[in-house]
């Protein structure tokens with residue numbers, strides 16, 4: 001492990017356990033997003049690519065398929081729990097040229113060895129995003145490419161707000177989205193993203209909407225709302241009676257979004273690209 005900020009590391013070791021538990025669902029839901037981000041850097045066989053905030057490795061594996069056995073796909077993450085799963089999955093797939101590093105991408109010295117950097121939802125958590133993106137730029141060879149996907153605003157992602165609003169009457173406090181603070185919606189404002197990247201020395205910055213209509217079942221929608229989302233840390237401390245009240249309220253609020261057994265998360269994201 002290198003230069004890992006301990007508070008973020010502790011947070012992601014905890015939150016990472018939920019991502020480990022729900023890896024199959026998250027990967028199925030977000031597979032089109034991994035493909036879109038990897039497509040954006042237009043990889044060639046034999047290239048060397050860094051996946052930032054790689055989690056359990058889905059995007060790293062997508063990269064490995066594109067660059068082939070002569071290439072190299074490196075996943076970097078701050079969460080030990082997620083890296084353990086990523087390494088196990090790489091072993092099961094017997095993919096060549098894949099490895100994982102336990103590192104804080106904001107400060108880790110990757111060496112100027114990569115042709116491209118990708119990230120699926122792994123770059124919104126830096127306490128100092130300008131420093132982090134300047135550090136990532138230094139990891140690329142001159143002219144190297146960057147592409148990442150981040151969330152648009154909570155208003156553009158109503159499915160993330162419905163469970164919170166439904167649970168609010170039963171809870172003393174519900175988590176609030178802090179504009180521009182490190183976290184899921186840190187890069188909701190595209191002008192902020194553009195100025196962070198420009199200040200960090202990136203050029204040819206492009207930001208385009210990416211919408212993912214992958215269908216999910218009602219049960220999966222409930223899992224995303226109660227287990228993966230921000231209600232999880234509150235419910236893990238609650239008693240069973242409160243959990244049941246919140247579960248019923250969230251189920252009632254989400255029910256109108258399901259038709260013929262299928263619902264859509266309608267993930268509203270930005271696909272961001274730039275050059276070093």
Ligand SMILES: C[S@@+](CC[C@H](N)C(=O)[O-])C[C@H]1O[C@@H](n2cnc3c(N)ncnc32)[C@H](O)[C@@H]1O
Nearest residue numbers: 012053054055077078079104105120121122125
């Ligand atoms: C929302 S998850 C996305 C995981 C993965 N990319 C995926 O799509 O399945 C965010 C990931 O970023 C990682 N992360 C957060 N801050 C980081 C940092 N400073 N350096 C490296 N990884 C970080 C977390 O541990 C977590 O795995």
